[in-house]
Amino acid sequence: MRGKLGPILVGLGAFLLVAALLLKVFAYPQLAVAPIDQESVTELTGPGATVFDTGTLSEITTDLTTTANTVGDIEASQEQGDNVRVWVNTSSTRSDDGVVRSRSIERVAFDAHTGEAVDCCGTYAETVEGQPEEVTFEGLVFKFPFGTQKESYDFWDSTLLRAVPIAYVDTEDVEGVETYRFEHVIEPTVTGTMEAPASILGEEAEGNLEAERTYSNTRTLWVEPRTGVILKRAEAQLNTLRYDGEDRVTLTEVTTGYTDETVKANAEEYGSLGNMLHLVNVVLPLVLGVLGLVAIIGGALLLRRRQEPAHA
DSSP: OHHHHHHHHHHHHHHHHHHHHHIIIIIHHHHSSOOTTOEEEEEEEEEEEEEEETTTTEEEEEEEEEEEEEEEOHHHHHHTOSSEEEEEEEEEEEETTSOEEEEEEEEEEEETTTOBBOSOTTOEEESSTTOOEEOOOOSBSSOOOTTOOSSOEEEEETTTTEEEEEEEEEEEEETTEEEEEEEEEEEEEEEEEEEEEGGGGTOOOSSEEEEEEEEEEEEEEEEETTTTEEEEEEEEEEEEEEETTEEEEEEEEEEEEEOHHHHHHHHHHHHHHHHHHHIIIIIHHHHHHHHHHHHHHHHHHHHHHHHSOOOO
């Protein structure tokens, strides 16, 4: 039996090394992909928001609730192969009186591993019901890459219709899960113009005047780095009507973010998934690799001793 132990250990070690390699190069890439059949509902709240009420032509204070429903287009994703996902996000924001204050639909294609937008599959954005507009998305839209790093990424802004760099700031605990906190500040930017009654702009003229729409935002994202999923989100937005270089009307001023229930559910689901990915990508390959090397070295030593001539 001792004579056979050396070859057995060498064979076992080789097997363990191959298993470690397969986990890294085969199993992990198969697991670290965005789901093709995504189906999720996310809620955000913005208490004490200021909005411009078109019914009364005045600014009012209200609580805003945003519901975002994200669904994967399985057929479109399958047509693109294993590395592309197509998701459709439908979002609506209501005030506490039940009035829908805004709505939007975004159809986005992105790399299933990196989260980077891909130019294909009839992507569009719709902010006016029944009037979709073709959009070429860029940067990250729904999620960060698997294995998110402590660096800056380009993150899509649905108002500017372009990606804006968002930087790693700190590492923070969210519901017991380690996350990377990313932030960026979008300074007041003119996004378009609109006709508005002179009276609401503070002018004595009759009829309508052309005013500029401005938008600014401070966005903070808490990302579970192993999965790239955004566990928590907060945005401080300000939209105004500007005339003659001055902000005359507040269209929306709100600090909104994921509800506590949404954050907790995200942490439970993706914290566990992140741990599993870490196990497959780091822990098991390391353990199996070390055991494999030890077994090969031990087996080689036994074979060497067996082959050494006996001394008188």
